Amino acid sequence: MTTAPPVRHVGFRTLPDALWHRGERQPDRTAYVFLKDGEDATESLTYGELHEAACRRATTLSAAGLTGRNAVLMYPSGLEFVRTLLGCMYGRVAGAPVQPPRRRAEVERLRRIADDAGTSTVLTTTDVIRDLRERFADLPALDGLDLVATDDPGALHTGDPGTPERLPDPQDIALLQYTSGSTGHPKGVMVSHANFLANVVETDELWPCEPRGTVVNWLPLFHDMGMLFGVVLPLWAGIPSYLMAPESFIRRPARWLEALSRFGGTHSAAPSFAYELCVRAAESGMTAGVGDLSSWRVAVNGAEPVRWSVVRAFTDTFAPHGFDPMAMCPAYGLAENTLKATGTRADREPMVLWLSAEALREGRAQPVGERTDSAVPAVGSGRDVAGTHVRIVDPVTRQPRTPGHVGEIWISGPCVADGYWGRPAASEDTFRARVADDPDDATPHLRTGDLGFLHDGDLYVTGRMKDVIIRRGRNHYPQDIELSAERAVPGLQPNCAAAFSLDDGERERLVVVVEAGGRVLGALGADGLRERVREAVRTEQRITPDDIVVVRRGKLPKTSSGKVQRRACRSLYQDGELTRLVPSGREA
Structure with a gap:
């Protein structure tokens, strides 16, 4: 394996384009490394190895008649997920990632997703299949599902790995990203290859991967933030990605920081609670092994409300380790927009507004002094970049809200997905909303269902409408x-x-x-x-x-x-x- 300079990504139309190019031009360069127990680099993939593995899986899927169809991807965090995800993309199969079930209710969710996606094919590993059959064999939800272990050499095409007849077009569906709601009927967001490319281009513009970018990721890979930061962005940018299982982080949060220090991580993302767990670990004397964090220049904080107290505590706690306060980058995104919608650039510290709690309850963002009675902090989630545009709209009248007034967050741009699989009415309502009484703006918008306001160009998220x-x-x-x-x-x-x-x-x-x-x-x-x-x-x-x-x-x-x-x-x-x-x- 080598660490030669990366091939630039100019001209890539899809993620498979990027892998094909890197597999041919940089076959010995390290692409992904998996850290067993969050510590030991026991398995790795070069671009050449990943290209061959993806071709072999694509040939297998094509022989099974799955080209142009959907399949469920049920993998624990690890490199087999990466191989099969890219194999599906090479083979023009839309994968629907799900978590391997731990409880009976999650088996039912697996079946609902398979039914919604119109498939009985579930791609997974030998260990997951064994666990399912030992624990849940009595559940009717598994009846009729074809469980295929892609890590079993006997299940794959043998001989020459072959090459795909043609790579997918940008407008083809790359992924069905099912939303994380656990009740009712799951909805699969149709993410196209063009959506993926637009989102990583914008992400790189906001938080440049060069020079010498390196990703460290513990988020689950079937989750939109884990997939984009752990798999998609590194492949497009040509930088290495060090992966660990979520449970490795949860059991000992310092492993995340130790990996960032050890491998010179520059980019990593997590929800607010993860940064708080690291602070608590430090308070308990559990971060003695954390070394130099000065290479960490983009610490994305998103996926849940960003707490100002946590931002301050984390930056103060790990400043002695070289953590730069400007590296903390609050952001906002959602699966329906592929992921990132707004973010804080890494050349400024996070923004915070102290607001009147009373005014906020009335839908107004009224800045007050930090020491004012009932003042509450609101952390900015940064700004949109490139082709993405954010508006604040009254959810009832669909008219624009003026700055400083709370409304629904609407998004337009190339990252907005095509809609929900098999749900034309819901797609029309959610993905193609239009602002009322604005003849100059016929642009379709994504209705996020989230509430927020704009202040000096920055987005501040206040909550979800339904909650x-x-x-x-x-x-x-x-x-x-x-x-x-x-x-x-x-x-x-x-x-x-x-x-x-x-x-x-x-x-x-x-x-x-x-x-x-x-x-x-x-x-x-x-x-x-x-x-x-x-x-x-x-x-x-x-x-x-x-x-x-x-x-x-x-x-x-x-x-x-x-x-x-x-x-x-x-x-x-x-x-x-x-x-x-x-x-x-x-x-x-």
Whole structure:
């Protein structure tokens, strides 16, 4: 393997173009390295090896009659996912990445996604198939699914790996990215090859990969942020990517920082809670092995609300390790826009506005002094670049909102996906919205369902429309309530609370679910924790929860990237399936 200078990416029309080019011109250059347990570089791929592996898988898929069709990709984090993803792209098969099921409900979700994608083919590994059959063989959801182990040489085309008859066109579907919601019917976002290329071009313009770029990624690869930063961007830019499994990070967060230091990582992305876990690890003396972080110039912070306290704590904690405060880059994106929509450039520190909480509840972003009573911080998510444009629109009238007023975030540009697979009506409503009473703007926009405002050109995200809790005509944002609950008692973990509302037919009720570990429960008991949370929310948010449910740690529904799933939690609450702790600390 070699570290020769990268071949520039001028002229690439698709990601398969980039791999074909690099496989021919840079066959011995390192493309991806997998870190076992987040530490040991046990497996790697050069561009030449990846090109051959992708060709072999493409030939196999073509022989199975899958060209032009869909297939589910069910892989743990690792290099086999990368081989098969690129094999699908070479073979013009649209892959639908999913997480290998850990629970029975996730098997049902797998089946719903396969049915929605119109396929019975599930590409995966030998170990995953064995685990599925040992744990879930009795589930009817697996009936009729064709599980294919692409890491089994016997399942692949033998002999010459062959070459694809033709590479995909930019407008062909590259991926079906299913949204992370866990209830109802999953929706597959149709991401084209052109979408992927537009998004990485914009990402590179915002956070340049040169000089000497290196990615370190622990996010799950089936997740949009993990895939783009861990797989797509490095391949397009021709820079190495060091991958580890999410559980390696969760078990010991310092592994992420150690890998960045060890391999000279320049680009890495994570949600806010990951940066907070690193701060807590440092406070517990668990980051002694973290070395020099001065090479880390782009620390993307997104996928959930960015907390100013975490930004400050992380930059202060790791400044002695050479971490540059300007490397912290809050950003905003979503699968329907391929990923990135806005981001903070790495040549300035993150922006924060202190706002009047009262005005914010009324839909106005009114800046106040940091020490003003009821002042709340809002962290900027940066600006759009290149062809992407962000507007703030009244979600009811569809008229533009003026700067400083909260509305729905609408996006237009080349990164907006084609729509939802097999859902023309939903696609028309979500991906092709038009601003009312604006004859000069006939551009179709993506309705994100997120709320925010613009200030001096920067986007500030305030919450999701469906999650906003309205009480007496005022908006209360669930993430603010959750933060108050999380901080009510020392020892509670990041992302340990879910706040949502329910209409009982007479009024809207506020429910807060909090998960706690044995140490907190041993010190306070379930009742004591409930009272602390109730008082914190009432005092800080001026709203009193109608019900506070305490559950054991690990019982709160979350996505694979660690985000709390409010709607899934609400469904469990409504169905009586949340196992709440009674005063004795036992489950009831």
